[in-house]
Each structure stands twice: as structure tokens, then as C-alpha cells.
Amino acid sequence: xxxxxxxxxxxxxxxxxxxxxxxxxxxxxxxxxxxxxxxxxxxxxxxxxxxxxxxxxxxxxxxxxxxxxxxxxxxxxxxxxxxxxxxxxxxxxxxxxxxxxxxxxxxxxxxxxxxxxxxxxxxxxxxxxxxxxxxxxxxxxxxxxxxxxxxxxxxxxxxxxxxxxxxxxxxxxxxxxxxxxxxxxxxxxxxxxxxxxxxxxxxxxxxxxxxxxx
Numbered sequence: 001x002x003x004x005x006x007x008x009x010x011x012x013x014x015x016x017x018x019x020x021x022x023x024x025x026x027x028x029x030x031x032x033x034x035x036x037x038x039x040x041x042x043x044x045x046x047x048x049x050x051x052x053x054x055x056x057x058x059x060x061x062x063x064x065x066x067x068x069x070x071x072x073x074x075x076x077x078x079x080x081x082x083x084x085x086x087x088x089x090x091x092x093x094x095x096x097x098x099x100x101x102x103x104x105x106x107x108x109x110x111x112x113x114x115x116x117x118x119x120x121x122x123x124x125x126x127x128x129x130x131x132x133x134x135x136x137x138x139x140x141x142x143x144x145x146x147x148x149x150x151x152x153x154x155x156x157x158x159x160x161x162x163x164x165x166x167x168x169x170x171x172x173x174x175x176x177x178x179x180x181x182x183x184x185x186x187x188x189x190x191x192x193x194x195x196x197x198x199x200x201x202x203x204x205x206x207x208x209x210x211x212x213x214x
Contacts, residue, residue: 015064022057029054122147 029050122128128147129136135146 012068015061015068018057018061018064022054022061025050025054025057120148120151122151 029047123131125143125147128143128150132146132150135143138146
């Protein structure tokens with residue numbers, strides 16, 4: 001297959017065309033060279049004109065060749081820069097892949113984590129929405145946070161009630177102890193009074209016995 005069928009770059013096709021024309025001109029000059037046994041005739045003038053034209057074509061060909069060489073160098077530079085850019089993009093892609101794999105691992109760890117909120121005695125979703133219709137349009141995450149906040153608020157109320165009951169219990173215990181102490185004092189005074197009454201009774205009984213004996 002001819003080379004010009006493989007080359008599609010316009011600048012290279014121009015070089016090939018110039019080279020073909022220069023080759024054709026060279027062949028024409030060869031035909032104009034004097035042959036042994038044949039007079040030169042007027043071929044010298046034609047040959048000189050052909051040589052001048054060939055010289056001009058060679059100058060054009062050198063210029064095109066120089067331009068092609070410079071183009072190849074520029075293409076190589078562009079190719080090198082493009083390769084470096086591709087390598088950089090490939091490295092960035094690898095970093096993104098590793099980051100993606102890391103994030104997927106973190107997400108899987110979070111999804112499999114035994115969260116404490118899953119063990120909370122949260123009220124069913126239907127009951128929560130019935131009690132708090134403002135959360136009816138919330139997504140699953142927002143609804144879970146709202147249910148946890150509701151449970152926290154309910155526990156705070158229960159804790160406050162518990163503290164109030166503890167204070168009431170302490171007050172009742174204190175009051176009961178005070179009454180027990182007061183009753184103890186009354187028991188002591190009553191025993192003293194009963195003891196005094198027993199002494200008086202014994203005095204009267206002794207007097208009665210003495211009077212009976214007289």
C-alpha cells in the first residue's frame with residue numbers, strides 16, 4: 001500500500017507531494033543529460049532551466065522537511081504533556097477510588113454499629129406521629145432524631161417527678177422521725193406519771209393497812 005494512503009496529516013501530505021514533484025524533476029533532468037553518440041542540441045538550456053527548478057524545489061522540500069521536523073518535535077512535546085496529564089488524572093482517579101473504598105468501609109461500619117438508640121424503648125412511629133403531627137412529613141433520619149428527643153424529654157420529666165417524690169419521701173421520713181421522737185418523749189413522761197401514781201397508791205394502801213391494824 002502506498003505511503004500516502006497511510007498518512008492523513010495535511011502538512012505531511014504536502015511534504016510527500018513536494019518530494020514526488022522533486023523526484024519527477026530529477027528524472028526529467030536525467031533524461032536531459034547528453035547521451036553518448038547523440039548531439040547535445042538545445043538540451044543544455046532545458047537542462048539548466050530544469051536544474052534551477054530542481055534547486056528551487058529542493059529548497060522548498062528542505063523548508064517543508066524542517067517544518068515537519070519542528071512539527072514532530074512539537075507533537076512529541078504535546079504527547080509528553082498529554083501523557084503526564086493522563087498519568088496525573090490516573091493517579092487522582094486511583095486516589096478517589098481508595099477514598100471511595102475507605103468511605104464505603106466507614107459507612108458499612110456505621111451501619112453495622114450497635115447504636116444505643118436502637119435499644120431505647122421508643123414509642124412506635126404511628127403513635128409518635130399521632131402525638132406530633134408536625135413530624136408527619138419528616139424523613140427517617142429526622143423522625144428518628146425527633147423520637148429520641150421526645151424520649152429524652154419524657155425521661156427528663158420522669159426524672160424531675162422522681163426527684164420531687166424523693167424530696168417528699170425525705171420530708172415524710174423526717175416528719176415521721178420527729179413524731180416518733182415526740183411520742184417517745186410522751187411515753188417517757190407517761191411512764192413517769194404512771195410511776196408517780198403507783199407511789200401514791202402504795203402510800204394510801206400502807207396508810208389504810210396501818211389504820212386497820214390500830
